Amino acid sequence: MKDQAHLFIIDPLEKLNKSMDTSLGIACALRQRGASVWAASWNSLVWSVQEDQPLLQECYELDFPGEALTAACAKQESTAVGIARFSHVHLRANPPFDLRYSWLTWALDAAARLGVTVWNSPQLLRDFNEKAGILQYPRDIPPTMVATQVLNLVDFMAHGCRGDAVIKPLDQYGGIGVRRLRTQDKSCQEVLRQLTHEETLPLMVQRFLPEIEHGEVRAFAVAGEPLAWCLKVPQPGEFRANTGHGSKLVAYTPSSLERERVARIARELYQLGAMFIGFDLIGELVTEINLTSPRLLLPAGQSESYAQVAARLAVL
Secondary structure, eight states, rough: TTTTEHHHHHHOOSSSSSOOOHHHHHHHHHHHTOOOEEEEGGGGOOTTTTSSSSSEEEEEEOGGGGGGGGGGGEEEEEEEEEGGOSSSEEEEEOOOSSSSHHHHHHHHHHHHHOOOEEESOOHHHOOTTTTTGGOOOOGGSOOOOESSSHHHHHHHHHHTTTTEEEEEEEEEOOTOOOOOETTTTTHHHHHHHHTTTTTOOOOEEEEEEEEGGEEEEEEEEETEEEEEEEEEEETTTTTOOHHHHHGGEEEOOHHHHHHHHHHHHHHHHHHTSSSSSEEEETEEEEEEEEOOOOOOOTTTTHHHHHHHHHHHHHHH
């Protein structure tokens, strides 16, 4: 890896939870194997007719004093750097998937045409929505619908979700905008009308799975193969298992069905350009497939998984 230079397009360092940040964990492990690792914010990208490639107005080399993620800092800064300087670019900025994110994929498509390896594929990020994409795997998921009209959503909630559903916006992440809604709620239709912006935006409705009480499984796949598993146990009375809502991470051994489902879907998406994938499962069913900035969630003391990621990347 001595000749490899990896660029991570991430949120600013000061906004990251360094001790749990997957991008920093992978970057540190790659650096330990001899690669140089750099970072930049999404808004530093510039692409004009005057240049033959997108430029980074600002980027910085990452350093990890004492090999500690919490000590991650900028070692040196550079300006006006051509994207083709890097052998690999990791697009790991957090959603929402909006015009900003689309712009990133357009610019990185240009980088790929110059021979830069971009993970995950910009084309796939545009084609595969992290919420709606699971509908391509109907036998592996709970009853799910994406629709815009309130009556369609309510009807599916009543018949497909047994009157109890989880509502998800299509462009967010980390549990943002996710809520539980029942058809018996007096304000059900009013809430749906608000969330669809008066029936102008599509919305996901998914059957509420009571198994969430026991936790949500996170599987992290690299190059088409599951690499790490953990269980996100939500706070009592909380149905969202995101770490931002206080869930606890514990070690987990997947069932044969969970392993089969994750491995099969991961292999298929890897062929389309998904190097890194985060799967969420409840009751052995896949509820989300994360591609934009998938997190490798690890219980305390299991940081060796980052080294395993770097080792897999080294042989590709």
